[in-house]
Structure formats: C-alpha cells, structure tokens
Amino acid sequence: MIFAPSALSPEEEGLREEVRGFLAGILPADFRPGLGLGGRHDPEFTRALAERGWVGMSIPVEYGGAGASTVRRFVVVEELLAAGAPIAAHWIAERQTAPALLRFGTEEQRRWFLPRIAAGECWFSLGMSEPDAGSDLASVRTTATRVEGGWRVTGTKVWTTNAHLNHFAVVLCRTTPEAEAGDRHAGLSQLIVDLGADGVRVSPIPLIDGEEHVNEVVLDGVFVPDERVLGEVGKGWAQVTAELAHERSGPDRYLSVLGLYRAFLETHGEDVDDTRAAAIGRIGAQMWTIRQLSLAVARSLEQGEAPAVEAALVKDVGTTFEQQVVETLRDAAGGEIDPEGPTMFERLLAECVLNAPTWTLRGGTTEVLRGIAAKALTR
Ligand SMILES: Cc1cc2nc3c(=O)[nH]c(=O)nc-3n(C[C@H](O)[C@H](O)[C@H](O)COP(=O)(O)OP(=O)(O)OC[C@H]3O[C@@H](n4cnc5c(N)ncnc54)[C@H](O)[C@@H]3O)c2cc1C
Numbered sequence: 001m002i003f004a005p006s007a008l009s010p011e012e013e014g015l016r017e018e019v020r021g022f023l024a025g026i027l028p029a030d031f032r033p034g035l036g037l038g039g040r041h042d043p044e045f046t047r048a049l050a051e052r053g054w055v056g057m058s059i060p061v062e063y064g065g066a067g068a069s070t071v072r073r074f075v076v077v078e079e080l081l082a083a084g085a086p087i088a089a090h091w092i093a094e095r096q097t098a099p100a101l102l103r104f105g106t107e108e109q110r111r112w113f114l115p116r117i118a119a120g121e122c123w124f125s126l127g128m129s130e131p132d133a134g135s136d137l138a139s140v141r142t143t144a145t146r147v148e149g150g151w152r153v154t155g156t157k158v159w160t161t162n163a164h165l166n167h168f169a170v171v172l173c174r175t176t177p178e179a180e181a182g183d184r185h186a187g188l189s190q191l192i193v194d195l196g197a198d199g200v201r202v203s204p205i206p207l208i209d210g211e212e213h214v215n216e217v218v219l220d221g222v223f224v225p226d227e228r229v230l231g232e233v234g235k236g237w238a239q240v241t242a243e244l245a246h247e248r249s250g251p252d253r254y255l256s257v258l259g260l261y262r263a264f265l266e267t268h269g270e271d272v273d274d275t276r277a278a279a280i281g282r283i284g285a286q287m288w289t290i291r292q293l294s295l296a297v298a299r300s301l302e303q304g305e306a307p308a309v310e311a312a313l314v315k316d317v318g319t320t321f322e323q324q325v326v327e328t329l330r331d332a333a334g335g336e337i338d339p340e341g342p343t344m345f346e347r348l349l350a351e352c353v354l355n356a357p358t359w360t361l362r363g364g365t366t367e368v369l370r371g372i373a374a375k376a377l378t379r
Helices: 010-026 043-051 070-082 088-104 107-118 236-248 258-268 274-302 308-333 344-359 366-378
Strands: 124-127 143-147 150-157 168-174 188-194 200-205 214-225
Touching: 010 043, 010 070, 043 088, 070 274, 088 107, 088 124, 088 168, 088 236, 143 168, 150 168, 150 188, 168 236, 188 214, 188 236, 236 274, 236 308, 258 274, 258 308, 258 344, 274 308, 308 344, 308 366
Parallel strands: 124 168
Antiparallel strands: 143 150, 150 214, 168 188, 200 214
C-alpha cells in the first residue's frame, strides 16, 4: 500500500481562492451548510458551477469537460464540501459515472453523456444495493434478459440516492444466471437505465431525520437498448470494483463534519477550557492527516493507477473520524443550549447525530473495508 506524500502547487492553491470567491458570491448569507455529500440537490447551483467549468472537470475537452487533473478537481470538491454547498444533483454523475464512461463506455456513449454531465444537465444514481445484496454485492438478483435490440431488466434496488430526481441509474444486474456463469462474480453487467422509462417505479425510503432522498426502485421489465450497456457484458464485477476507488477516497469521506466543527468554534470558541482546546486541536490534526491520505489517493488516480485498497482505508479512517467528531463536539459543548433558540451549531449537531450512522454504511461498511485491507496485507 502506498500513500505518497503530496502537496498542492501554488497554481492548485490559486484555484482554491477562485472557488472560495465564487461560493461567497452565490451562497446566501444565512446559508445552512449541508453535511458534505449530503448537500442539497439544487439544479441551479449545479448549472452555475458547470458554467465555471467545475462540473466534470476531469472530463477531457473533446467530451465537453475542462480536461483538468484529478487533483485540481480535488481542490474544487474540497471547497464545495467545506462550504456544505448543494452539490447533490451532479455529485454521482461527476464523481463516478464520468470516470466509468471514460474507462469502459463506448465512443457513442461518451459523446452523448459526457458533455451533458459537464454541463450539469445529466444526473445519475447508483443502482447497486438490493434488499438482499449490500455488502455482498455479488448476490444481486436483478436480472437482465436478452431481447431483440437490448435487455429487459427486472428486480428491486434499494437505498438509491436521489433516484426520484436524477435522470439515469447505472444498474448492476445479472445477465447470466449464477449456475451458468460458474463463478458468482461472473455474469454481472452494468446497464444505464433511464429512470423515466416505462416499468420504473421509484418510492421514497424515509430516513430517521425525516428526509426522503433515498429510494426503492422497482424495475419491472424495463427495456434497455444495447447502446446503453456500460462496458462489457459479464464484466460488471470488475467494473464496479474499479469504480469504487473513485467513490471511497475523496474529501466527502472526512469533510461532512467541517461545518459542525466551524460552528462549534463560532459558538464556543470564546470559552475554551482544556477539554475543549484538546478536542479542537485533536480534530484539526486528524482532519489534516486524513486529508493528506486522500490527496495521495487523488495523485495516484491522476497517474492512472487504481488504488482500491488505499481508497477503502481512507473511507474507513475518514468516516470513523467523522463519527468521533460528532461525539467529541457533543461532549465538549457540555449540553449547553442557547436560550434564544437553536444556534447553527445545535442545528447541525442534531442533523449530524441523526445522519452519522449512515456515514460508515454507504459506499461500503467499515467491516467490509477492513476485510479488503486485511486481504491486501496478507496477499
Ligand atoms: C444514506 C445511504 C445512501 C445510500 N445510497 C446508495 C445508493 O445510492 N446506491 C446504492 O446502490 N446503495 C446505496 N446505499 C447502500 C449501501 O451501499 C449499503 O447500505 C451498504 O453497502 C451495506 O449494505 P446493507 O445495508 O445491505 O448491509 P449488510 O450488507 O446487510 O450489512 C449489515 C452489517 O453486517 C456487516 N457485514 C456484512 N458483511 C460482512 C462481512 N463479510 N464481514 C464483516 N461484517 C460484515 C456490515 O458491516 C454491517 O454492519 C446507501 C446507504 C445509505 C445508508
């Protein structure tokens, strides 16, 4: 496992200032930050960002992107997440679908999807998990059956974030029955399903905080034409595994709590005893260290490598850290409640307490990530 030390160049740091200026101009003064990748779904914000060339930045110019490096994208994403900006509309499309299309898509798919993603007009969901397939993703039961000109897809996906708002989902499904494929990781494929197609039914799964951004997606004989198969039929497992390096290692895995941390400093920064000082210092130091690991993975992706194990470790330490921050700051605040109504810190704390358990689940659970790392270490 390699986490090569890396620093940002002056030019990369300059981009940070530009993004900060843009955010200061576009976000209202009373803006309530979202929790990292839990930021709101706001098509207008996404389009404004796209006009600056900051959506799908690493998409090559010939496909409508900015052709920027992974690290330049890292800088922009870091600023967006640090501000809790409303990034949900383009988030999956730009973080995950665009790199997958570049790596596995046909030329026709790249020419159709990538410019639309970069323009902030084409939004994607991930259709991996099912009622009986989460950590053990190879047990997906959604089936695609060959028909003339394409496939008919039937099955149920769950936890599909923003499927009620997005245009497409990349659905992992079985195109060859397990018994025939021999190996349970064989016979899986990725299909790009139009979420507005006949036979798609999307229903919300309400979360404990009352939000309804994850869904059950029932696919009832949905037709997917051949030109919407992503990559090679039967090679879905290898493709999904490669994709997860992009999903797991980014600043979204340690910055969900930055807004809370800042709000704590604003509310309690004047009244710092030893316990609070220790908490503030420890959180800052840990966040910085995890950031260095994440940056190392970004540089490695930039060099065309597939650091799947390193990415799994960044997600493990990042999301575990995020959960600890919530506990630490809750304790450090000492239960003080502002009599004049909830402060920003109190509101964000409540939101974090309700959401924190999901951080170590989505994108692969902590136990599963540690399993991946352990296997790599003992190989
Ligand atoms: C907010 C949120 C958004 C999500 N968005 C999406 C989305 O957009 N698209 C999508 O496809 N999925 C999405 N997911 C699903 C997420 O990827 C799964 O919840 C996750 O992979 C775990 O699967 P599961 O819930 O079925 O739990 P299970 O796999 O049933 O796991 C239950 C428990 O058993 C443990 N466990 C399982 N296997 C092992 C093992 N081999 N060794 C040790 N422990 C193990 C797990 O760590 C966990 O603690 C989302 C989830 C959440 C919470």
